[in-house]
Amino acid sequence: MSDNDLLDDYLNGDSDLSSLYAASQTEDASPSAATDSAILAAAKKELGTGPVATPRPSIKRWAVPFSAAATVLLTTTLFLTNQHEIESIPTPEAFAPELPALDGAPMRQSSQDVSIQSDTDTLKTEAAKADVLERLDLKKTQSSQPAVAVPSSPAESAPAKLGKALRKAKESREEMRYRANQAPPQPAIRAVEESQSGLTSGFTTPAEPLKRREDEQFSDAPATAGRLVEHKDLIGFRESPTQWLQVIRDSLAAGDLNTAKDEMAAFVIRYPDFLIPTDLKVLIRQ
Amino acid sequence: MDTRTTDEALMLSYKDGSYEAFETLYSRHKAPVLRFYRRQIGSSAAEELLQEAFMRLVKARTQYTQSASFKTYLWTLVRHVLVDHYRKLNRSLPESYAAVDPDQIHADERVEPDLCADQNRQLQKLLQRVSDLPSAQREAFLLKEESGLSLPEIAEIAGTSIDTIKSRLRYAVLKLRAAMGVS
Numbered sequence: 001m002s003d004n005d006l007l008d009d010y011l012n013g014d015s016d017l018s019s020l021y022a023a024s025q026t027e028d029a030s031p032s033a034a035t036d037s038a039i040l041a042a043a044k045k046e047l048g049t050g051p052v053a054t055p056r057p058s059i060k061r062w063a064v065p066f067s068a069a070a071t072v073l074l075t076t077t078l079f080l081t082n083q084h085e086i087e088s089i090p091t092p093e094a095f096a097p098e099l100p101a102l103d104g105a106p107m108r109q110s111s112q113d114v115s116i117q118s119d120t121d122t123l124k125t126e127a128a129k130a131d132v133l134e135r136l137d138l139k140k141t142q143s144s145q146p147a148v149a150v151p152s153s154p155a156e157s158a159p160a161k162l163g164k165a166l167r168k169a170k171e172s173r174e175e176m177r178y179r180a181n182q183a184p185p186q187p188a189i190r191a192v193e194e195s196q197s198g199l200t201s202g203f204t205t206p207a208e209p210l211k212r213r214e215d216e217q218f219s220d221a222p223a224t225a226g227r228l229v230e231h232k233d234l235i236g237f238r239e240s241p242t243q244w245l246q247v248i249r250d251s252l253a254a255g256d257l258n259t260a261k262d263e264m265a266a267f268v269i270r271y272p273d274f275l276i277p278t279d280l281k282v283l284i285r286q
Numbered sequence: 287m288d289t290r291t292t293d294e295a296l297m298l299s300y301k302d303g304s305y306e307a308f309e310t311l312y313s314r315h316k317a318p319v320l321r322f323y324r325r326q327i328g329s330s331a332a333e334e335l336l337q338e339a340f341m342r343l344v345k346a347r348t349q350y351t352q353s354a355s356f357k358t359y360l361w362t363l364v365r366h367v368l369v370d371h372y373r374k375l376n377r378s379l380p381e382s383y384a385a386v387d388p389d390q391i392h393a394d395e396r397v398e399p400d401l402c403a404d405q406n407r408q409l410q411k412l413l414q415r416v417s418d419l420p421s422a423q424r425e426a427f428l429l430k431e432e433s434g435l436s437l438p439e440i441a442e443i444a445g446t447s448i449d450t451i452k453s454r455l456r457y458a459v460l461k462l463r464a465a466m467g468v469s
Contacts, residue, residue: 003456007459020408020409021431024321025432042340043300047303
């Protein structure tokens with residue numbers, strides 16, 4: 001018989017060992033009376049103090065269900081309130097114009113873009129200040145004119161000087177605005193201009209577009225402006241959709257189709273909701 | 287109480303406030319538990335452990351649920367008391383519980399055989415051999431003989447695998463049979 005067979009016999013109760021051991025179980029294995037009484041007394045005492053026999057008051061019986069129901073109600077109310085408030089907050093995407101997906105064009109505004117935009121704002125502010133100062137100077141000039149004007153030069157009369165001052169002020173103002181407007185436009189528009197004009201084949205390195213932007217900003221004849229029909233009298237034309245469209249129309253009339261298309265693409269991005277005139281719709285690229 | 291009433295029903299009755307139910311339970315189980323303790327640790331501390339085990343049962347009255355058999359519940363409690371006793375003495379379980387060498391028995395694991403009530407010579411010899419077993423094997427053998435539980439139930443009580451209990455029992459049975467000269 002193998003060990004396993006012996007064990008199986010033992011586990012089945014067929015073993016002589018079990019029979020022999022069973023004989024020992026007939027012995028008097030009672031604990032002492034003191035132990036018996038101590039255990040039984042403890043059992044009896046436990047019954048006297050036990051909480052099982054006493055019925056729970058109804059308020060305690062309903063405390064847990066009421067608490068659970070209140071918790072569920074509170075949680076649901078808070079959740080729904082928060083959900084309603086979250087839905088009522090407009091998302092940033094609602095304000096941003098939809099931009100076309102451009103291959104390789106950077107869609108995020110980099111820190112350099114922010115810096116350039118900041119410079120543009122500063123220039124615009126300076127232009128406005130200069131405008132105000134010039135108006136003040138003009139008023140001073142007018143008020144300080146003597147009743148009987150004594151011309152400083154025999155060739156210039158008072159109206160001529162006034163006209164000269166006005167022209168100078170206008171030129172100064174326009175120069176400031178020109179500088180402000182020559183700062184790079186929004187990154188997405190710039191990306192469209194660059195990618196569509198064929199200047200770049202995609203941004204491979206971050207330094208390349210940055211360098212080009214700097215060149216555009218500080219050159220006297222920016223690439224975009226250089227490709228347009230001369231509109232020096234319409235500096236800042238992009239601020240007005242009708243003027244911009246007129247410039248595009250002029251470019252088209254002058255035969256500069258690529259420039260007209262580029263400008264139209266930029267126009268659509270800048271003014272996505274503006275109704276495009278029928279004669280210019282041909283420039284919109286699909 | 288009816289002798290046919292199950293242990294589980296008796297414990298639930300005691301939980302509901304029946305003192306008689308506990309008396310019946312106590313009278314049913316005190317002898318095997320006492321024998322288990324006597325043969326596992328000797329007669330000196332057996333009654334003390336018996337009292338501690340039943341005190342714990344009394345205190346656990348309100349938490350008792352009929353999720354397992356009462357025997358498993360009681361013998362788990364009995365074994366916990368024994369383990370606490372070991373730890374109080376040695377701060378750990380006896381070496382044989384590690385099952386490194388099943389034949390190894392340390393001096394502190396030996397107990398005086400419980401021979402006082404046994405006149406039969408063969409039985410005395412068997413009890414002597416039982417007391418010579420390592421603690422872990424002796425525990426498995428005594429749990430099997432005294433509680434009448436199955437192998438999975440013993441494994442659950444001992445907090446180990448069925449294979450371990452089977453192995454301990456195999457060693458115990460082989461040693462006892464060899465010592466008793468049973469073919």
